[in-house]
Amino acid sequence: MNKIVLKPKVQKKFSLYCPFTNEKLFNDDSSFEIYEGAGNYLFSICEDCLFVDAGNNEEIENYWNDSALKAIEKFVENHKEENILVIEVQDNEDTYWFGFLNEDNIELEVEEIEKRFIK
Numbered sequence: 813m814n815k816i817v818l819k820p821k822v823q824k825k826f827s828l829y830c831p832f833t834n835e836k837l838f839n840d841d842s843s844f845e846i847y848e849g850a851g852n853y854l855f856s857i858c859e860d861c862l863f864v865d866a867g868n869n870e871e872i873e874n875y876w877n878d879s880a881l882k883a884i885e886k887f888v889e890n891h892k893e894e895n896i897l898v899i900e901v902q903d904n905e906d907t908y909w910f911g912f913l914n915e916d917n918i919e920l921e922v923e924e925i926e927k928r929f930i931k
Contacts, residue, residue, distance in 0.1 A: 814897050845908075857884065
């Protein structure tokens, strides 16, 4: 699984963007909850609340038992050919996972993904 972990340092006003297409994702200011996708966005999951996006991915939901990460791992395993990037964001309160389709196999360093994803 192609996964990176981000631990944002400062909680200021920010927006989230697709790291591959630069399209703005619909989220409240200073929130990691995404309500609608844009660009190559596939899913977002909160550790405690399962889904935080409006377009729940039924396949991931079917894999959910007691671990968001295990559900994501199973989903990615079943879609190996699709080159899915999973971004794990750990803030002071929760852990969030975001899935994006890397259609063009773009090679980005963690720092570049963070700059593109959180603005």
